[in-house]
Amino acid sequence: MNRQDGPERPYDVVLFGATGFVGALTAAYLAAHAPAGCRWALAGRSTTKLERLREQLAAVDPECAKLPLLTVDAADAGAVRELARSTRVVATTVGPYVLYGQELVAACAEAGTDYCDLTGEPEFVDRTYVEHDARARETGARLVHACGFDSVPHDLGAYFTVQQLPEGVPLRVDGFVRSNAVFSGGTLASALTIMSRGPQGARAARDRRLHEPRLLGRRARAPLGAPRLSRETGTWALPLPTIDPKVVARSAAALERYGPDFRYRHYASVKWLPVALAGTAVVGATVALAQVAAVREWLMARYEPGRGPDAERRARSWFTVRFVGEGGGRRVFTEVSGGDPGYGETAKILAESALSLAYDELPDRAGQLTPAVAMGDALIARLRAAGIRFRLVDSR
Numbered sequence: 001m002n003r004q005d006g007p008e009r010p011y012d013v014v015l016f017g018a019t020g021f022v023g024a025l026t027a028a029y030l031a032a033h034a035p036a037g038c039r040w041a042l043a044g045r046s047t048t049k050l051e052r053l054r055e056q057l058a059a060v061d062p063e064c065a066k067l068p069l070l071t072v073d074a075a076d077a078g079a080v081r082e083l084a085r086s087t088r089v090v091a092t093t094v095g096p097y098v099l100y101g102q103e104l105v106a107a108c109a110e111a112g113t114d115y116c117d118l119t120g121e122p123e124f125v126d127r128t129y130v131e132h133d134a135r136a137r138e139t140g141a142r143l144v145h146a147c148g149f150d151s152v153p154h155d156l157g158a159y160f161t162v163q164q165l166p167e168g169v170p171l172r173v174d175g176f177v178r179s180n181a182v183f184s185g186g187t188l189a190s191a192l193t194i195m196s197r198g199p200q201g202a203r204a205a206r207d208r209r210l211h212e213p214r215l216l217g218r219r220a221r222a223p224l225g226a227p228r229l230s231r232e233t234g235t236w237a238l239p240l241p242t243i244d245p246k247v248v249a250r251s252a253a254a255l256e257r258y259g260p261d262f263r264y265r266h267y268a269s270v271k272w273l274p275v276a277l278a279g280t281a282v283v284g285a286t287v288a289l290a291q292v293a294a295v296r297e298w299l300m301a302r303y304e305p306g307r308g309p310d311a312e313r314r315a316r317s318w319f320t321v322r323f324v325g326e327g328g329g330r331r332v333f334t335e336v337s338g339g340d341p342g343y344g345e346t347a348k349i350l351a352e353s354a355l356s357l358a359y360d361e362l363p364d365r366a367g368q369l370t371p372a373v374a375m376g377d378a379l380i381a382r383l384r385a386a387g388i389r390f391r392l393v394d395s396r
Contacts, residue, residue, distance in 0.1 A: 009088055011039045012358045014070065016083065016104065017093035018042040019049035022118065022148075024056075025347035026093065031057045031064050033351065033386070035359065043070035043083060074100040077107075084111040091147075091354040092117045098124040098197065105132050105143060112139035114357040118350055120150035120243045123197055126204035129368045130211050137367040144374045147353040148346035151247040152371050153321050153388070154266065156380055157336040158248045159372040160390050162258050166328030170261035173326075174225070175248075176233050176269035177240065179319040181309075181341050218260050220252035225265040232324045232333070237267035251372040259327065269322065314340040322393075332395040338388040345388060352382040 015030065017023040019042075027042060034040055044050050050069040057064035070086070072079045074094050084090060084107035094100050097119040108115040109132040119125060125145045136143050146152070158173050165171055222245035230237040245266040252258035309317070317340035325332045338345045353375065356362070360378040371379060380390055 009086060011041050011068070011087035013038065013040040013089045013091060013354045014043050014083060014087040015040065015091050015093075015354075016043040016072065016074075017095075019044045019046060019053050020093050022343055022347055022350075023093040024053055025343055026091065026351050027053060027057060028060070029347050029351040030354075031061050034355065038355075038358075041068040041070055041087070043072050045071065045073045047071045074103060077103050080104050081107045081111070084108045084113045087113060089114040089116070089354050089358045091350055093350070095119060095121075096124075097121050098127070098200075102128070102131075109133075109136040109139065109141050109143060112141045114142045114144070116144045116147040116350065116353045116357060118148040118150070118346060119145050120148075122243050122246060123201040123204045125243065125246075125368075126201075126208040130204070130207050133211075133368040140366045142357060142366055142374050143368045144353065144357070144371055145368070146243060146247050147350050147371055149319070149341040149349070150242065151244040152349045152353070152379070152383075153319070153336040153338070153341075154244040155247045155251055155370055155372045156376075156383070157321050157323050157334065157390070158264055159251060159255075159376060160336070160380060161323040161325040161332060161334045162252075162262075164332040164334060164392055164395065165325050165330055167257065167259070169259055169328035171259045171325065171327035172263050173248075174232070174237075174265045174267065174324045175244075176230060176235070176237060176267050176322045176324075177319070178235075178269045178322075179317070179341050181314075181317040181319065181343075215253050218253070218256070218262075220249050220258060220262045222246060222249035222264045222266065225267060230267070230269065233269050233322055235269040235271050237269060240266045240268050242266065247370050248372075251370045254370070254373045309340075309343065314344050317341065317344070319345070330395065333393040334391065335393050336388065336390050348386050348388070349383065352386055353379060356382055 015023065015027055018027045030040060042050050042053060047069065054064060054067050054069060070083060072083050080103045090104065090108055090113055092104055097117060098121050101124060105115060105128045128143065132143065154175055157175060161173050162171060224241055225239045227239065228237050245264055248264045252262040319341035320335060320337040323334045353371065356375045356379050362375060362378060365373060384390055
C-alpha cells in the first residue's frame with residue numbers, strides 16, 4: 001500500500017486536469033470503479049468547469065455530487081505544493097508536460113506523494129529524472145510517467161512476455177503495434193511540442209546519461225530497428241521512435257528477470273506497403289512543419305486541446321500489440337489488446353495506475369519508476385479485470 005497512509009492527508013487520489021478531454025474520461029472511470037471508501041477529488045484551473053464536470057458525474061452517480069473540487073493552476077507553485085501535500089496519489093493529464101508539468105513533479109517528490117501521468121515526452125521524463133529522482137527516493141515518492149497507451153501496453157506487454165521465457169539467459173523481444181484509432185487536440189499538441197524541441201530533448205537525454213548509474217554486468221537495450229516485412233506478423237514493420245522502447249529498456253535495466261542481455265525493438269505493424277510508405281511520408285512532413293513556429297501554432301489552432309473523437313468513434317477503435325520473444329531455445333508469441341487506445345483505454349489505465357499506487361501491495365521502491373517496475377503484476381491484474389487482454393498466443 002502507498003506509504004502515505006496517515007489521516008492527515010484528506011485524499012487518496014486527486015485527478016489533476018480533470019476537465020480536459022482525457023481527464024473527463026478518467027473522472028468518469030473513477031466515478032464508476034473507485035472502491036468504496038476511496039477519498040478522491042477533482043482538480044483543475046477552472047472552478048466553473050470543475051463544477052460542470054461534477055454535475056455530469058452526479059447525473060450518473062448521485063454520490064459524485066459530494067466530490068471535492070480543488071482549483072489549481074499548474075503554474076502556481078504554491079497551489080501545486082498544497083495539492084501534492086493533500087493526497088497520497090496525484091494522477092495528472094495536464095500537458096504538454098514539458099511546459100506545464102515540472103512544478104507538480106517537484107512538489108510530489110518533495111512531499112513524498114506518489115505521481116502518475118500520461119506523458120509520452122522523453123525530454124520531460126529525462127529532466128524530471130535528473131532534477132527529482134534523488135529527492136523522491138529520499139521521501140519515498142514513486143514518480144511513474146507514461147501511464148496511458150504510452151507506455152503501459154508496451155511496457156507491461158514486454159514484462160509479461162519475459163515472464164514466459166527462461167530465466168538467466170539473453171532475451172530478445174519485438175513489439176508490433178496496430179490500431180485504427182484517431183487522436184485528440186491534446187495529443188497533437190504534445191506531439192508537435194516533442195517534434196519542435198529536438199535540441200532540448202537531446203540535451204536532456206545527455207544530462208540523464210551523466211546522472212544515471214551505469215548498468216554493471218548486464219545489458220538492456222532498445223535499438224531502433226530497420227523497416228522490414230515481418231514474417232512473424234505478416235505485415236510491414238516500421239520502427240517507432242517513441243518513448244515506449246525507452247520505457248521498456250529502463251524496466252529491463254531495473255529488473256534482473258529480463259536476463260543478462262536484453263534487447264527490445266518497437267514497430268508499427270502495417271498491412272499494406274502503400275499505407276506504410278504514406279504514413280512514413282506524413283510523419284516526416286509533420287516533423288519538418290513542426291520546426292516552424294507559425295505553422296505549428298496554426299496546426300494546434302485547427303485541432304485545439306480539449307477536443308477529441310466522440311463516443312461512437314471511440315467505440316469502434318481498437319489496438320493490438322503482438323510481441324515475439326526469444327531466449328534460451330524458446331520462442332513465444334504474446335498479445336496485449338483492447339479498445340480505443342488513446343482515450344477510453346488510456347483513461348482506464350491512468351485511473352487503475354492511480355488506484356494501484358494507492359491501494360495495492362507493491363514492491364518497496366521509490367524515485368522515478370516505470371509502470372512495470374512500480375506496479376508490474378498488480379497493474380496487469382487490474383487491467384485484465386478491467387477488460388484489457390494479456391495472453392500467451394503460442395510458444396515453441
